[in-house]
Amino acid sequence: MYKKGIYTIKQNHPLTSDVWRMVLAGDTQWITRPGQFVNIELEGLYLRRPISINDWDEETITIIYKVVGRGTEQMSHMQAGEQLDVLTGLGNGFDADVECQKPLLVGGGVGVPPLYRLAKELIARGRKVSVVLGFNTSKEVFYAEEFRALGVDVYVSTADGSLGTKGFVTDAIRENGIDFDYFYSCGPLPMLKALCDCTDVKGELSFEERMGCGFGACMGCSCKTLTGNKRICKEGPVMKREEIIW
């Protein structure tokens, strides 16, 4: 189920030069799984902006967004106390109840945020969680400390080698000999593909697409899978690796 509501900005601050964290206060009962997203209406823009949910509790939703265009630019100028019209509870999200012992969470850039709540859910289910976070350079790194504070093993890769393993997330997985029996991933398409190429282990991946409505009505974000046509916004954004057509 999903719902439209008015949310009040509690906090809005930068984590890096272009990645921001926003905390919204309002009804959160429609959010049921990590990996779901919200769709935010912004003044002067026609379409809403879909942003993944980083975390939530009974009263607040935390989102982390990268300033990439007019919409996210506008969000970065908003102040605590301002209000936003938001659709919540969108998308299927990750399945934290999958039978596994040692799940690996792999995030690339602004794909990192939804894995944070997922890590909490997996820890609550007694899983031994490892996390690999990939960025271009050390200045772009965010949330590594927040993951460490959960008590999970955190590995970082940077393309320029300025922090952690030099290279991509797949290099960090190999270099550290990370042992895992399931994976969850969110990040750019080449990263998701490289990850699937480097392991035979089963897993789930979260995809991005330009969306019209964000709740399944317009068929703007459809994709073909081995289990039929799916809407990224409705049956996705999370897909099982075995159903993906690369």
Place this chain on the structure above:
Amino acid sequence: MSMDKKYDLSVELCGVKLDNPVIPASGTFGFGREHNEFYDINVLGSISIKGTTREARFGNPTPRIAECRSGLINSVGLQNPGVDAVVARELPELRKIFHKPIVANISGFSIDEYAECCAKVDKEDQVAIIEVNVSCPNVHNGGMSFGTQPEMAAEVTRAVKAVTTKPVFIKLSPNVTDIVAIAKACEEAGADGICLINTLLGMRIDTKRRRPVIANKMGGFSGPAIFPVAVRMVYQVSHACSIPVMGCGGVESASDVIEMMMAGATAVQVGAANLKDPYACKRIIEDLPLEMERLGIERLSDIIGIVE
């Protein structure tokens, strides 16, 4: 005093009585399920279902959506499960949540396909009106859209009318030189009504990547930016033809509905607004009595085509 009792929102479209003139436009409302999670869709006058073709279609590659000033471009490409699946699965599902007659939107890439699909939906009790989208390319005529030439639009109309019993509305493309000539050709070919306008052909370019935003390069532009074009064409067509018109294009408010009706529309479709605001149609229907009060209108049907 209840506003609803004092103000009469009902309209009649070729003998089909609607509680109010508001109909979500085809392609912006699926088969009703998604919006029904936000509100009880039985408040609507009717629903124009997702455009249906003979075969199942995946549609165009993504990206299919581009943001525009006051609107969006879509290039979904008629993704649908095919008319047999629509009749077997989608219509029974829709009937469970929506208890009023519906508008079946049919697309085709040949005259035969239009006729075959229309004949199939014509047999369904749920379907009150058949809406024929003639903006599709004719695969037997170099991909020229059926709706761009009076004779081709008339040919589709005749073929569909020959195999159906329900009122047939031809949904016209605005991407033409003379909309009136096309509408009149449809009327003369036996159309029971005209629906207009479909989307305007548009394009956006990603200046950073130096390529079109839409994978298919171009797509249909809709949203409030096209409202004045729609009002103009509804006005022209409704005054030139004697068959009823469903107005469509950029409608976002009760005031827009009334403006479209004054231009000549008997019913009004709401499209892009359903994507931006899932409650758009419900809000418009609730606002209509307030707007009627403000403008001194007691019966909405009294204002149809009132502008000379």
